[in-house]
Amino acid sequence: MxxxxxxxxxxxxxxxxxxxxxxxxxxxxxxxxxxxxxxxxxxxxxxxxxxxxxxxxxxxxxxxxxxxxxxxxxxxxxxxxxxxxxxxxxxxxxxxxxxxxxxxxxxxxxxxxxxxxxxxxxxxxxRPSAVGVQLEFDDILLDGETHKVSRGGKPIKLGPTEFRLLRNFMEKPARVWSREQLLDRVWGRDIYVDTRTVDVHIGRLRKALMQHGGDDPVRTVRGAGYALG
CATH class of the missing domain: 3.40.50.2300 (Response regulator)
Known part of the structure; x- marks a missing residue:
């Protein structure tokens, strides 16, 4: 994909x-x-x-x-x-x-x-954000058209990979994604990336989302992967 x-x-x-x-x-x-x-x-x-x-x-x-x-x-x-x-x-x-x-x-x-x-x-x-629809989860707002993200009204600066990760999570909140599924959705199937790379970018996403305070919205599910909320 x-x-x-x-x-x-x-x-x-x-x-x-x-x-x-x-x-x-x-x-x-x-x-x-x-x-x-x-x-x-x-x-x-x-x-x-x-x-x-x-x-x-x-x-x-x-x-x-x-x-x-x-x-x-x-x-x-x-x-x-x-x-x-x-x-x-x-x-x-x-x-x-x-x-x-x-x-x-x-x-x-x-x-x-x-x-x-x-x-x-x-x-x-x-896939609402793919057709430019705004996504909302708690106090996080993601605009699929302008590629802007804010939390509690304050802008959040994300790299392209972190943006795609967050968008994927926000399209299906509470769904648990394995590292392999995230690689397919976010990096694409044609690219070889080590699954540990997912962990690195999840870490960056967490840091960015918490830069103005607030709880960590990304949940680690032991032995399964990651979910939002």
């Missing part, structure tokens, strides 16, 4: 449509992964967890609806938003898609502008 850009997986067996979608998503600033069938989609998700999946219903062998069902029944992937694309415009089909676990349902032919808005809406829910 990219350290900063939200990742969108496009699953579409028609190459022309797949390329148009990928081009437009990349132009919006997303990192794009592609899969041309259901089996490949499941492999990609295992290797590189996306933030949103745009999934075509009608595909040979493994249909989009089956891919959706499998992802939504697994603990590790059930939280990934899925936008289902389908030429089926009947109400019963839309209901079936949503009941299988799809988070949104877009009927073909669709407007690319509308689809981009739907992707943004899902990200706003799961």
């Amino acid at each position: 990219s350290a900063d850009k939200p990742t969108v997986l496009v699953v579409e067996d028609e190459s022309a449509q797949r390329e148009v979608l990928s081009y437009n998503l990349a132009a919006e600033g997303y990192r794009v992964c592609q899969a041309e069938n259901g089996e490949e989609a499941l492999l990609v998700v295992d290797e590189d967890t996306p933030d949103v999946i745009v999934l075509d219903w009608m595909m040979p062998n493994l249909s989009g609806i089956e891919v959706c069902r499998r992802l939504k029944t697994r603990q590790v992937t059930r939280g990934i938003p899925i936008i289902m694309l389908s030429a089926r415009s009947e109400e019963v089909d839309k209901v079936r898609g949503l009941e299988t676990g799809a988070d949104d349902y877009v009927i073909k032919p669709y407007s690319v502008v509308e689809l981009m808005a739907r992707v943004r809406a899902q990200l706003r829910r799961t």
Whole structure:
């Protein structure tokens, strides 16, 4: 996963449509992964967890609806938003898609502008700071657009890695993150970094957040990792 850009997986067996979608998503600033069938989609998700999946219903062998069902029944992937694309415009089909676990349902032919808005809406829910939303936790305020952080109204100066760490924590307060998960989310999967580096940056983040006083908001969970609050 990219350290900063939200990742969108496009699953579409028609190459022309797949390329148009990928081009437009990349132009919006997303990192794009592609899969041309259901089996490949499941492999990609295992290797590189996306933030949103745009999934075509009608595909040979493994249909989009089956891919959706499998992802939504697994603990590790059930939280990934899925936008289902389908030429089926009947109400019963839309209901079936949503009941299988799809988070949104877009009927073909669709407007690319509308689809981009739907992707943004899902990200706003799961990765709010990635679309410029302000995050708040106790007296800490993080602005995803201006990259500014304050605590108790006083500005906090953070390096880029500490900012990404804090943003990750604030998107899911109370969730415990292992060092490996933080490496994936904050540094990116393509970079080799020792897990001890995480501890060093957590130390810097703590120091910065407590520079004007106040309790340490970052909790160490023995044998598991770190959490906020």
